[in-house]
Amino acid sequence: MTAAQNRCVECDDIIANPVCPNCLAAQMMVMVGEYDQNLVNCVKGISIEGDITCIICNERMGLCAHCFSKDIYCILSEKNQKISKEFLQRFDFDLRKELI
Numbered sequence: 001m002t003a004a005q006n007r008c009v010e011c012d013d014i015i016a017n018p019v020c021p022n023c024l025a026a027q028m029m030v031m032v033g034e035y036d037q038n039l040v041n042c043v044k045g046i047s048i049e050g051d052i053t054c055i056i057c058n059e060r061m062g063l064c065a066h067c068f069s070k071d072i073y074c075i076l077s078e079k080n081q082k083i084s085k086e087f088l089q090r091f092d093f094d095l096r097k098e099l100i
């Protein structure tokens with residue numbers, strides 16, 4: 001028997017509360033869409049296989065919320081500072097500690 005690999009492929013942290021990038025992206029699109037419909041296209045989910053199961057859709061996933069939202073934040077901050085700040089308020093997976 002092998003131990004479950006429940007660490008993020010990018011930052012190697014244990015994923016304690018797994019919500020996959022695709023489910024997160026759906027929530028992010030709603031939030032971004034409230035401000036700017038054109039920027040919704042910048043938010044894209046990604047499927048990264050892992051041994052962890054998303055608590056929302058039950059898909060296997062390997063990327064933590066922190067790493068995924070950091071990627072999206074970087075894209076948004078290039079396009080619209082106001083929205084990227086709002087994004088941090090809503091999807092702060094320890095991002096503010098790191099970025100600000």
Ligand SMILES: [Zn+2]
Pocket residue numbers: 008009010011012013063064065066067068
């Ligand atoms: Zn990570």
Ligand SMILES: [Zn+2]
Pocket residue numbers: 019020021022023024054055056057058059
């Ligand atoms: Zn999911």
